[in-house]
Amino acid sequence: MIMKKQKISLKHIAQSLGVSNTLVSLVLNHKGDEHGISKETQKKVYSKAEELEYMPSFMARGLRTGRSYTIGLILSDISNPFYSKMVRYMEDEAAKNEYSFLICSTDESPEKEKKTIKMLIDRQVDGLIISSSQSNPDFLSSLEDKKIPYVLIDRFFEDYPQANSIYVDxxxxxxxxxxxxxxxxxxxxxxxxxxxxxxxxxxxxxxxxxxxxxxxxxxxxxxxxxxxxxxxxxxxxxxxxxxxxxxxxxxxxxxxxxxxxxxxxxxxxxxxxxxxxxxxxxxxxxxxxxxxxxxxxxxxxxxxPVEDISKAAVKRIFEIIKNPGSDPEHKTLQTExxxxxxxxxxx
Amino acid sequence: MIMKKQKISLKHIAQSLGVSNTLVSLVLNHKGDEHGISKETQKKVYSKAEELEYMPSFMARGLRTGRSYTIGLILSDISNPFYSKMVRYMEDEAAKNEYSFLICSTDESPEKEKKTIKMLIDRQVDGLIISSSQSNPDFLSSLEDKKIPYVLIDRFFEDYPQANSIYVDxxxxxxxxxxxxxxxxxxxxxxxxxxxxxxxxxxxxxxxxxxxxxxxxxxxxxxxxxxxxxxxxxxxxxxxxxxxxxxxxxxxxxxxxxxxxxxxxxxxxxxxxxxxxxxxxxxxxxxxxxxxxxxxxxxxxxxxPVEDISKAAVKRIFEIIKNPGSDPEHKTLQTExxxxxxxxxxx
DNA sequence: TATTTATGCTAAATTGATTTAGAGTTGTTA
DNA sequence: TAACAACTCTAAATCAATTTAGCATAAATA
The missing domain is CATH 3.40.50.2300 (Response regulator)
Known part of the structure; x- marks a missing residue:
């Protein structure tokens, strides 16, 4: 008889401790104190979660909260060393916040870029970092409408100051x-x-x-x-x-x-x-x-300054995700x- | 008054046509005929979906079906040109099937690799393509337990024939x-x-x-x-x-x-x-x-043969995803x- | 003693899709 | 006319989390 390892969910923790799902969720989201859950109960939850190696389902959480802990990254070609270096820096920076990237190459095709952005929105990315190949900023309006945070790198639009951008002189x-x-x-x-x-x-x-x-x-x-x-x-x-x-x-x-x-x-x-x-x-x-x-x-x-561009872009996208109302920023970096x-x- | 564009869901289509969610879902998944939905109704659904620019929620679908349309890709360093080329080929190949990649660099650290695999499993990737830096195949057992399809590239384990692999001579x-x-x-x-x-x-x-x-x-x-x-x-x-x-x-x-x-x-x-x-x-x-x-x-x-390796790996991972029971395959490619x-x- | 307050917790709704099991209507056959 | 099938569609459960609103119980106050 084969024992299939079952995926552990919140419910399993709750049941094995005889408490409610709500309680477990609150504790694991560090809202236990805020909601007056006793220290003792909190400890029990934490240690049970560890014992069962519980990991929350990204899908379920994402469906409910609308957040995917994923950033979309759009660039012309990842096999270009300029971009592959950039990706590496961004990856490392984002990993600190438990974020991952969905990376898409557009080959400088505005058509392909538009499709890609749509796809990434459907995947509910929390933000986009875009090295655009568009000649005008119209496509950004769909992002503005849907309130999806984005940062432009490498290229930007003069007559569209509301876009956050990292800019090289x-x-x-x-x-x-x-x-x-x-x-x-x-x-x-x-x-x-x-x-x-x-x-x-x-x-x-x-x-x-x-x-x-x-x-x-x-x-x-x-x-x-x-x-x-x-x-x-x-x-x-x-x-x-x-x-x-x-x-x-x-x-x-x-x-x-x-x-x-x-x-x-x-x-x-x-x-x-x-x-x-x-x-x-x-x-x-x-x-x-x-x-x-x-x-x-x-x-x-x-x-x-590839490293600076990468880190600044990631830093900025996190800022906008956390604080969606903030004024746009344009950071200028110098070459050497x-x-x-x-x-x-x-x- | 600002009109916020609302995200369109199945329900909206169903309501505006006066039919059930079920019906809309069946039709859009091309199961209309199978379930005896009249051609006429099907047409209505399709055109309404187009009119409202409906796109299904990845999260909701993923939660229900367990599929994320995402492949995890683990390699030592994406800024190495060998791998960045590989990524590009894989990306193009996978896009044909509406799949995307989550790419993670491990810097040849077995530790980091294990963590990364865990993370990708939590994100419910449908499969993994792994260029491993482990010295033994123990870590693969967690993938076997959870029945997560994977393909090894670039490196493999002699005493672990159940792993699918793309192999260079x-x-x-x-x-x-x-x-x-x-x-x-x-x-x-x-x-x-x-x-x-x-x-x-x-x-x-x-x-x-x-x-x-x-x-x-x-x-x-x-x-x-x-x-x-x-x-x-x-x-x-x-x-x-x-x-x-x-x-x-x-x-x-x-x-x-x-x-x-x-x-x-x-x-x-x-x-x-x-x-x-x-x-x-x-x-x-x-x-x-x-x-x-x-x-x-x-x-x-x-x-x-970077291109062949990449395409073979993607092709194989799709095969295993579709047909999880299939026997392991080891493809050998030659150098030039x-x-x-x-x-x-x-x- | 009756009312208020604080403490510690829970039921149930919600997110948006898929899927199981079956319902209502019409037409056909015995 | 009852039984059955065919056709077209639907209600409700489900996936796994988050979150709103509120329920007991005990302690404190009037």
Whole structure:
């Protein structure tokens, strides 16, 4: 005869002690004192719960209270090292509060993102952390309607100040990069941006590039601003480089890649073309990833504070969950310039 | 006056149509025909559900049916590119069945792993996919008791055949690597393993190394088998290399790294020591990651079929969920040797 | 002695779905 | 005309917790 281990519920504790479900529930939720349950009875409940290895049913509790102890996390691709690091930090931070994550990749598809948000709402997540790929904030209204807490990271919406957000100062990050390249005597600095992705961070980096050029007195305007096809990155880089280095009269001497994907692809193409980094051309990336220490040459980068972003986002989402009425907050974090070999000419 | 959007439940549909909850539930679960609900009524229910944008409550359904449409995924570290790729494949595969993942990193701590499994059981996951860091399979008995479906990946337990598993042929993978190094005339091939991690995959790779050496007629036994300290990898590699290349009479001419972490760390130390790969020393990694294409020189590797592992694991867990009584299955997948620059001497 | 207060607890409703067992109506057969 | 089946639908229990409203009993006060 096989003994099936039965799932232990509140009722089992109550019955074996001869008390009511209510009492057990109150005690285990630390409301015993508040409701005048005697210390003695409380102790009995605690020790019985331990003895039976009682664990409350998430489903039952969730159904009744509306809380799932789960956060939805929406990002473009978890296999991107920038995000997988982020996830790890968030996971550790949230675990302290017994929270878990449901993680969903959207591949920068606004369509997929909307569906995912709907799905996560149906799963009654207590909050959402979103790195959005939408070009406008309309989709947030459904979250506002349903009073579901959310925090935007990485991207945000200028004309939607009621959204809580963790914000990286892209403009200033780009400025630091240009400033440094200029100090290393690079003269024709191209920005390798991407299209068709309409998100704030990309737009800000482009703006930052154009403004910084001006402030350093370069007058080539947006002549060296390249909008690469995101879905066909390498081919797009090949043809751009061909023009910018070989066909155009004045070759560029530095590439500022708008994110880590673009930097990696650029490096591959430069190697194909037998161009030496940094002597023929310098390479600077926005977004630092571990890989950049290990390539030859190692790649300089504007590093985003991934750990700070992650922790701030988790911290903030918990604050809003606890205190739903609170005013929106916008936290701004700064980037750091990491100097490596790809931007320093050999003497 | 603010109109709060109310969550739509079954009851709302039933009431607005003047039928019972039962009927609505049956229809929406596609059991209408089976229970003789007229086509006409079914149509009404469907269109009302659509009109009200009804979505069933996961909590309520989960409480009643015991199913959560969620899989628990346990691995050592999601920020390791090997696992983050895996997660992405699994996520896409599971989404087809409306399933989501709760992902937990254990940092190879058996303690943490046990806690995590308990937590995931409490959350009523329908199944678990586990890359375990336990040295013995005792912890699986709690899953067996509670009849919770699970699939082991990446690591498994020899004396526990009742566990479903997706298995990579480590032994044969190592053999292919050694065979290739031998064909490239490398003579003194060291294996850089790790300790203290007692998992099957590591053990098999070590065994594979020793057996392969023998079968190619090398007689240095385990003299060149190095067990590096996992928690202090770089320092450990430095001192080993110092001995193996400089102090010992006969320097090694190739390193076989037991996984991607070890390969990356070895590459860094070799560069520090100004040793040329592949002319001074060859480097071959078990586990291929994107990075290895981008370093200079690029790194040869034994590639694990990440996509196949991921899809097979998800496919299998669904099979067991649907059919809990089925016999355990052990699927074996093969590795692939990826040739790059790090193992081919320049002429 | 009658009333109030405090102490320690409980019954029952609720959450939103699924599911068992069966009810009411109409039509068919003996 | 009674018995039976067929068709279409429903009441109520259930899952496991939380929470509202309030019940005994004993002690304190008037």
């Amino acid at each position: 892209n403009m200033r990050g780009i400025y630091k990069g240009i400033e440094y390249l200029v100090s290393e005597k690079y003269k024709r600095i191209a920005m390798f941006a991407i299209t068709p992705i309409y998100i704030s961070s990309i737009q800000e980096r482009i703006d930052g590039y154009l403004k910084s050029l001006k402030s350093f007195g370069f007058d080539y305007g947006n002549e060296l601003l390249v909008e690469l096809d995101f879905h066909n990155l390498k081919q797009s880089i090949r043809s751009s480089l061909n023009y910018l280095i070989i066909e155009s009269g004045e070759p560029i001497d530095a590439i500022f890649a708008i994110n880590n994907n673009v930097a990696v692809a650029s490096m591959q193409v430069l190697r194909e073309m037998n161009l030496n980094i940094p002597n023929d051309i310098a390479l600077l990336s926005f977004d630092d990833i571990e890989l950049f220490q290990l390539t030859n040459p190692s790649i300089s980068a504007i590093s985003q 310039l990491i100097l490596r070999e790809s931007t320093q000419k050999n003497k | 480590n032994m044969r993978g190592i053999y292919k690597g050694i065979e290739y190094l031998v064909s490239e005339k490398y003579k003194r091939i060291a294996m850089f393993a790790i300790t203290p991690i007692y998992i099957s995959s590591i053990q098999e790779r070590i065994d594979g190394y020793l057996k392969s050496l023998k079968s190619f007629g090398f007689d240095y036994g385990n003299e060149l088998l190095v067990e590096l300290d996992f928690h202090n990898l770089k320092q450990s590699i430095r001192s080993s290399l110092n001995y193996l290349i400089i102090e010992s009479g006969e320097p090694i001419d190739a390193i076989f790294a037991i996984n991607n972490n070890v390969a990356v760390a070895s590459m860094q130390v070799l560069r520090e020591m100004n040793l040329n790969i592949p002319n001074d020393i060859a480097l071959l990694s078990f586990d291929d990651i994107e990075l290895f294409q981008l370093t200079n020189p690029s790194i040869s590797a034994i590639s694990q 040797l990826i040739l790059r620059e790090s193992t081919q001497k320049n002429k």
